[in-house]
Amino acid sequence: MKLLIDMNLSPRWVDLLTDGGIEAAHWITLGAMNAPDSVIMAFAKAHGHVVLTHDLDFSAILAATQGDKPSVVQIRAEDVSPEAIGKPVLNALRQMADELEKGALVTVDSSRARIRVLPLRAG
Numbered sequence: 843m844k845l846l847i848d849m850n851l852s853p854r855w856v857d858l859l860t861d862g863g864i865e866a867a868h869w870i871t872l873g874a875m876n877a878p879d880s881v882i883m884a885f886a887k888a889h890g891h892v893v894l895t896h897d898l899d900f901s902a903i904l905a906a907t908q909g910d911k912p913s914v915v916q917i918r919a920e921d922v923s924p925e926a927i928g929k930p931v932l933n934a935l936r937q938m939a940d941e942l943e944k945g946a947l948v949t950v951d952s953s954r955a956r957i958r959v960l961p962l963r964a965g
Contacts, residue, residue, distance in 0.1 A: 843939055845915075846886045848895035849875060851922060855894065858924040862932045866894075879903060886912035892942050894931070896922045901947055901962075908961040910945040918951045927952060 845866040847855045859866035869875075869882055879899045886893045892913040893900055900914045915935065919927045927950070934955035938948055945960035 843935065843942060844889070844891045845894050845935075846872070846882070846889075846891035846912075848882065848893060848897055848900075849877075850896045851894060851917070852924065855924050855928075858928045858932070859894075859935075862935075864932075864935060867891075883909075883912060904947060904960060905962045908963065910960045913942040913944075913946045913948070913960065915942070915948045915950060918949055930955065 843864055845859055845864055847866060847868040849869050853868040853870060856866045856868050873881065873885060879897065880903060882893065883900065883903055892915060894915045896917050898916065901916060904914060917927055917931060921927065930952055931950050934948055934950045938946065938957055941957055941959060942948065947958045947960060947962065949956045
């Protein structure tokens with residue numbers, strides 16, 4: 843699994859993820875800082891990345907397009923630093939790796955992780 847870390851998360855996530863055995867890159871090293879979410883999504887899909895973000899716009903894009911890739915992992919916490927929520931994120935990535943490879947939306951908070959298989963469908 844390769845993770846693409848969104849601009850709204852610290853580049854410190856790269857170290858936490860790679861130390862945990864997950865290939866990761868921060869968007870700041872790959873594209874323009876002001877790139878719209880749609881560009882980040884297209885890059886992730888083209889290069890086989892899973893997007894790690896704190897931004898709800900990515901799930902909205904998946905819902906609007908009924909996209910099946912890229913998978914998205916949303917962190918839902920006030921403190922999104924790797925020190926605060928890194929362990930639950932790593933646990934979710936490991937537990938849901940197969941689903942993320944196929945296409946999924948995973949939401950992680952400090953107490954649980956939830957998954958929805960892509961594409962997202964109404965009802």
